[in-house]
Amino acid sequence: MKYRKTDYGTIILHWLLVGAFGVAFFSGMRIATETPERLWINLFDAVLPRESVWVIHMQAALVLVAVALAYAVYLVRSGLTRRVKLDGMRFRGLFGRVEARLGAINVLLCWVFFIAMSLLMASGAALYFGILAGYDAATLHWYSTWVILAFAALHILTHFKIGGLSQLFRIFRPAHLPPPSKQLDAVELLAMLAEQSAAPARHVAPGNGLPTEPGFPLNGDLRKPRGAQSSITPAGTSAQGSGSRRRYPTLQANPLVVAAAVAITGTSFILAADRLAVDQLEIHRIDGADAPTLDGDTSDRAWRAAIPFFVTTNGGGNFEGRGETRIEVRAVHDGTWAYFLFIWEDPTRSLKHFPLLKESGGWRILNNGLESGDESDFHEDKFSVLLTTADLTLAGDRTFHASPHPIPGAPATTTGRGLHYSTAGYVDVWEWRATSGSTGWMDDAHFGPPLEPTPMQAHHIVPYKGGFAPDPGAANYVDNFAIEADVTGGARFVAPLRLPKDVAATTAAMGRVDLDPSHGDEDGSRWFMTEAESIPYSAADDARIPIGATIPGVIIAGEFVGDRADVRCMARWASGRWALEVARRLDTGSEYDVPIKTGVFMRVAAFDHSQIRHTRHVRPIRLEVEK
Template identity: 35%
Template sequence: MSERSKSPLWILIHSAAVVAVFFSLFSGLRIGTLSSTAVASIDELLPQGEVHSVHFISAILLSLATLSYLTSRFQRFLNPKEQSKPRSFSYHRTVTWAGIFLTGIALISGWMLFSGTGSLTIIRLIHFYTAAGLCAYIFLHGGVYLVQFGCHALLLIMQPSRSTNRLLFILPVSLCLFLFGGWYLLNEYSHHALPVTKISSNTFIDIDGMASEPQWQKAQTLTLSTDGGANFYNGRSDVQLKALQNGQEIFFHITWQDPDESLAHLPLKKTAEGWEILQSGYETFDEKSHYEDKFAILLSENCSFAAAGTAHLGQSPLADKPANWHGKGYHYSTSEQLHDLWHWKAVRTNKMYLADDNFIGKPDKVRPGARRYTAGYQQDSKESGAYRMNWKWYSPTTITPKRLPAKIDQLAPYQYSLPHSQSPDWTISWFDYQPYSSSHDQFPLGTLMPSVLYTSNRFEGDRADVRARGIWRDGHWSLELVRKLDTGSSQDIPIVDGICMWVSAFDRAQIAHTRHSRAIQLSFDKTL
């Protein structure tokens, strides 16, 4: 580092880049804990809460600083007087250029992830390793300067020269280019547009998962890539969406890639010690092996990042509430705004021809005795109907079932290899089984039994507002859903033109779902 003073432009760009990289790295690493166990090991060093917006704003600041730097270099290239002579090898110059290269790759890959273009898995990997490279660059660049010059290095960096000519030229040009680019980006890539085709009110759409009606063939398809989920190939599943509305109801047909049909939801297995729950992460509410396939749809009047601002990452984003067991975070709203959440489950609700109608609101109160706190993620009210888990009290070792079949051969269809058993129905009827008794528990060791007990055919009330049916075939799920545009319930939001939504696919995973950055915005067709 030379002793001469720095131009105001250099100081401004350098300071902006330092701040942007700092916030971008820490917020990005927090986001990385959702899918990377290596990053999760430094969980306590990372910020918590709604970090997606911080990451996005820091990316904007870093982009502006980079654009200003490139504009400055271009101006110097056009001015022969300012072109420097070739210089010999220098450690700091080499490291600086390596940092500039890494910053460029980080920005390009980050904006590609935001726009959803390219192979998300590869781009996300490049983005992650570029961030790791920037961490190394900070020590190789700033750390060596501190060792070489001590605290005096900070004074040298912040000592401005008197010349402001370049500052007055570069900043307006860079700002204009950035504002134009930002305007274009927000207009073209702020959200995915899903056209909602209008159909006649007397058109019958059978919610059977087949989508065989001709109206579906005429509807426009939105295809988007989602990634970051467990068990999918490279964590990725491409999702295709279609939508229809008849003035009273809205219909969705959604297909997504899933290599296998997973229906064995937390099966029970008879062991020498008793019955146990087959699980590999259910104790911390992060099961990824013995679980059902699922699909979630979030709808909101808010189209901002991080699922309308409801995704708050970290083990304890709410200081006055219990920490979550899995360390990934909570969904909740920081305002009075309510967000609709439809949760289709291949075992627990598919047989009901329903999706579980839930919502995300303000953090719920802590309920004594409840094993799991879910913050703002809550279920709509219901009048009757439910499913129950077939154990009296949960234990990670052995449990006592609530009910057993009257005959041993009733469990014959379930004696297959796990976790991908494709038995047609991994639910059992409460009324077809009998209360547990040790005298009746004479089942052979290794016997498998479903854990989902149906006490009635389906929910009734607000929780049953979304009818749905899914069918798995040839590596894809095909799911149809329908709901009234306006249910009149305080726990649902009216679905109108411009409403935004997010989708997530689960492959035999409890919470490790795929995700996408930009919202899907519904665009209603006004003509019939």
């Protein structure tokens, strides 16, 4: 039995492609678990990578780009373009014999693969570099992946139909590349014609059409008699003899070597462009008298003079089902304080943070994910800023660790997602909340090493948060309910901590009460109660509140103090956009804070009435602080 073989160049490029796509696929599936509707991927948690997920995904993507470049060059240089040539003959083959039909189908499948792989790489580049890096690019990236998987299955099936196992196993049996058919060179053709015209005239013997000249046989024996010399010479040789040198020598390079050189050059250019094209936010220095007023008004002279930076973020929850928003960032400093203006698109002004509704059986906390820590309906809008000194293009591998159980020995996540923590120093995190943030503070927190779980976290009564924790100090807001813990029998939610003194006044402050999560709250309304406006819960006071009443789920009491109070802010929503003004000292002196200086990297994220499902961007923003 004669075994079928394939040229070694095709085999090498084929298995490089398979390996790179396999790594990209499994790491990409892990990344995709962050999308709310794709938690089903966690069923394959055991086979998905957990460490350096983003890094290996990008490395595999770079190898895919290199292989694509190499394969295109290799096909041309090796003369194998006929393998995938899509012409009239191929289309006619679709209606011909079985062999022709299978061959035509295989070529069509190859072109489907070429298109899908091109879209996969283009959408991946768009997401990475922030060009059209929104819902559409992410969706295109997702579906292109599955088209390629479908191609792989059909590709194998088609080759099996063409030649059985022998056809399939040829990809394991290397052979030398057959030489391509030589193309006729116009210069060589003219030289050959000139030599023929200069040669002595020949006579044609009657009846046989063969030239008669000394030494040329007429009996059909084309072997040249001893001593005879033909006047017709091969193209590229002189008429003086076969030992003459070629007039037009050419350099023949191995097609695979040429393809590899092109691939290495192309990927080197991409890597250089990645390092040079840094996303940069310029923080200009202003006079202290020109510092912007923190009131949510973007008309300050400082903001008009600041250079804006735009970044498209995606992968979040809500935002009208697309999970994306475009964020504008401006920044200035006066030598002591840094001021930031963040503007992002949000279709609704959402202030309802776990409101409480009185029903016939008692109070109910409105939610769809409170116990798991993944609320996406009844939650306030939020915005977060991350600062780190680490030069990380892919911070996700250092500050977020995917998997339902990323820390051995610690509690599993209640959301099916990963956990935030950092083992390479503290990462500064600011978190603004639409409800409590209206009092002028942005919560100062950090990612640090994984914390020891509390008893309630260890028994999955409340979510374990890994290394995410507020800075030392206190905040001025608390939830208007408590969780009654019983580590042996679970937990249950109990009555509100506080009730309004004046139900009518509290209802008026909340504005029009619309419990549809997709509807925003009225301008001027607020969904919190202060200590002065409320009283501790009692059954007697509860009895005077009618069934159907709704009260806020947040109590404002006290002040922000300590390291937690380092960030001041104020926000305003109008015409489908939030504008958030923020101020913090350039250097707070806290070990949990990152000084604001040149070389620090920033990331931003927006939440649309979602507890944890925030948008994100891949490349960081490098700060350039003017002295």
